[in-house]
Amino acid sequence: MEKLEQENTDMMARLKINGNKVEELKRQNADQPKVAFSFGLTDSGQVGPFGTAITLKFSKVFINFGQVYNPKTGLFTAPVRGAYYFSFTTIDGRIDVYRDVYLYHNDKRVLDSHNYSTNSPEIVSNSLVLQLEKGDVVYLVLYAGSSVYDDTNDYTFFNGFLLFPL
Template identity: 75%
Template sequence: MRRAAAFLALLLCLYWTGAQGESGGLAGNDVTQIEIQSEILGVKSTSDQTNITPDIWAELKELRDMAIEHSVELRNSKSKMEKLEQENTAIQTRLTASESKNAVLESKMTDSENVVKELQSENTELESKINASENVVKELQRENTESRYFQYTPFQASLGFHNGPQHLNIPRMNASENEVEELKRQIADRPKVAFSLGLTDSGTIGPFNTDTTLKFSKVFTNFGQAYSPTTGLFTAPVRGAYYFSFTLLDGRSNTWRDVFLYHNDKRVLWSQNYSANGYESVSNSLVVQLEKGDVFYLVLYAGDSVFDDTNDRTTFNGFLLFPL
């Protein structure tokens, strides 16, 4: 740019010199001054002005081309920025939706945990009643043995015993024994159904072109043999309330991971999350009522993958809470 300005100034000086020549010439001092200016500008004066003009236009054309090139680059940069902003907005929208779904799933998990705690409390209460009944029977048996030789205590009298073995309250003792036996029979007859599984030791599974039923091949426990590692299906042996939970790990980065829980042919749960750094898990659980013969299983979404190894990073668990 400075060279162009220098050339333009020189051209003006030459033009002014030509004009002075036509009007009668220049003084000696004026010629010297022009030569000094030419040396300062780094350009040799010449009487042929046409040799300088093309250089000036070439410089101007080069400047114009540079200006056009910068303009095109600025437009391309602006277009890229707009595209990145659109992608960022889309990602933020999906993250917001994922956070909402996670909040709903956390609420469901809390409800399931409350149900499990309530059932555990009922089971504890039932065991307490059984223990109390057993203690009563033992006490009655002991008192029956000692009744032939000792007077009955106030406790024995409150249970209906009277002095003398001929007045022993046998029907009441038999009723307590029958109650204990009935409770024991109920516990013994309750189906024993529970399983805990790992997926594989082979590393990454998938992605697949279609939704795929996950077959957990590592069986830690499978009481009742209700889960089939061959088909990946859990088949309910009795009508009842069942609890299920799972955890799936994926090693990919900048991708979504999705997994479904199916009851027969109906999807009952869809869990997903987005991973920016890879090796993140998605987990969930629920309590569901199943009829005898119903099937329950996990399905991996098409295009997704899952990871497991000897550390058992991907698991599937379930058990019968109580029959109905």
């Protein structure tokens, strides 16, 4: 009987320790920034071509946790230093044209997405992981002479989220 009582006491002590660890993990998780966005471009159809490059401004909000993407400027701004994942998909409704969309980190072009559509509109997707500092910006640029297309079917969109803080 004494042995069972001792085992019960030991088990209760381990249970309390584990309960404290769970509560600590919950506190740590609650302190982590919640950063994710997903935006569609427009319901208006074709955007471009323009005589100069433009920053694409995605206006259809699917999610914007942390309010990290600004649809008025087209800029994602990193709220914390960390590793971030970005992806985008575009379509151009025209044929026999080039479509060039670039992803910028601050003022540096870090990802190019080129396509030449010959027979029908083609969808192009691209993605990457970037290490960002707090305050860094990421955005998409539509190259001069290129266009993209979007409507209520959400063909053209831009996504990003924090993988983990550093």
